[in-house]
Amino acid sequence: MTSESRHVPVMLQRCLDLLAPALERPGAVVVDCTLGLGGHSEALLTRFPEVHLIGLDRDKEALRLSGERLAPFGERATLVHAIYADLAEVLDGLGIPTVQGILFDLGVSSMQLDEADRGFAYAQDAPLDMRMDQTTGISAAEVLNTYAPGELVRILRQYGEEKQAKRIVSAIVRERAREPFSNSARLVEVIREALPQAAKRTGGNPAKRTFQALRIEVNAELAGLERAIPAAVDRIAVGGRVAVLSYHSLEDRLVKQVFAAGATSTAPPGLPVVPERYQPKLKLLTRGAELPTEEEIAENRRAAPARFRGVERIREARL
Numbered sequence: 552m553t554s555e556s557r558h559v560p561v562m563l564q565r566c567l568d569l570l571a572p573a574l575e576r577p578g579a580v581v582v583d584c585t586l587g588l589g590g591h592s593e594a595l596l597t598r599f600p601e602v603h604l605i606g607l608d609r610d611k612e613a614l615r616l617s618g619e620r621l622a623p624f625g626e627r628a629t630l631v632h633a634i635y636a637d638l639a640e641v642l643d644g645l646g647i648p649t650v651q652g653i654l655f656d657l658g659v660s661s662m663q664l665d666e667a668d669r670g671f672a673y674a675q676d677a678p679l680d681m682r683m684d685q686t687t688g689i690s691a692a693e694v695l696n697t698y699a700p701g702e703l704v705r706i707l708r709q710y711g712e713e714k715q716a717k718r719i720v721s722a723i724v725r726e727r728a729r730e731p732f733s734n735s736a737r738l739v740e741v742i743r744e745a746l747p748q749a750a751k752r753t754g755g756n757p758a759k760r761t762f763q764a765l766r767i768e769v770n771a772e773l774a775g776l777e778r779a780i781p782a783a784v785d786r787i788a789v790g791g792r793v794a795v796l797s798y799h800s801l802e803d804r805l806v807k808q809v810f811a812a813g814a815t816s817t818a819p820p821g822l823p824v825v826p827e828r829y830q831p832k833l834k835l836l837t838r839g840a841e842l843p844t845e846e847e848i849a850e851n852r853r854a855a856p857a858r859f860r861g862v863e864r865i866r867e868a869r870l
Contacts, residue, residue: 560590581652589617636775676736711764
């Protein structure tokens with residue numbers, strides 16, 4: 552399959568419209584921090600013919616496929632093998648102090664879900680890998696087979712918001728003593744058998760939250776996001792905009808907190824005149840988290856959990 556045929560960018564028109572006022576300026580630079588298969592990037596380069604795009608991805612296969620897709624744009628696209636947590640270092644290496652637009656499309660990419668041997672999808676049997684960059688780090692199987700029970704409970708509760716974490720971990724520990732985990736189908740079955748009947752009847756596939764938790768742990772996603780969102784706000788020029796698509800409450804909460812802090816005055820109470828250094832540095836461009844339309848969800852089921860937020864930088868001082 553080509554990258555175009557298997558990738559439908561989520562909330563694409565909304566992303567383009569929100570970033571447009573910043574990217575229509577001469578010499579504008581936009582960073583796609585989660586390049587994936589290049590759907591959002593292709594649309595950005597097409598709609599804004601003067602813009603230069605920097606695309607980041609930790610997945611080398613994604614970089615190869617998106618590179619093919621974006622080849623017609625020539626030198627207007629610069630693709631970098633990097634995680635979004637290293638945004639500031641990438642821009643420093645390219646000699647770019649500030650940019651006009653930054654886009655994040657968080658979570659697992661369509662390609663990673665569709666490639667059976669990556670182990671991201673609980674609906675098909677595959678090796679328990681889940682690394683977005685398969686050249687480094689530990690796999691999900693290693694996490695399951697080597698982490699202490701207390702650590703596994705913490706991961707499932709914190710990253711998967713799994714209420715049945717203790718039950719699931721008890722079953723995992725018992726089963727790994729019999730035989731180490733290697734494939735997703737066995738893990739799904741262990742989870743299914745560990746849960747009470749009432750828990751199986753709500754929330755979709757009972758393995759969903761555990762798989763999410765393992766993926767976040769393997770790829771240090773939240774730790775990376777805690778670096779990346781402040782870095783994005785810091786490197787955006789005045790009048791520049793940041794757009795973020797999140798897919799679960801942990802991501803969205805972190806983005807919301809950083810954006811809200813930047814859009815809030817830090818002045819001590821009671822000042823008759825608020826000096827500029829205390830005034831908000833950001834303007835919120837979305838009221839809460841915007842959701843995809845019912846029509847988009849009908850066309851692209853992977854858009855269903857999306858939450859969209861955007862901000863504009865309104866003054867110079869660094870955050």
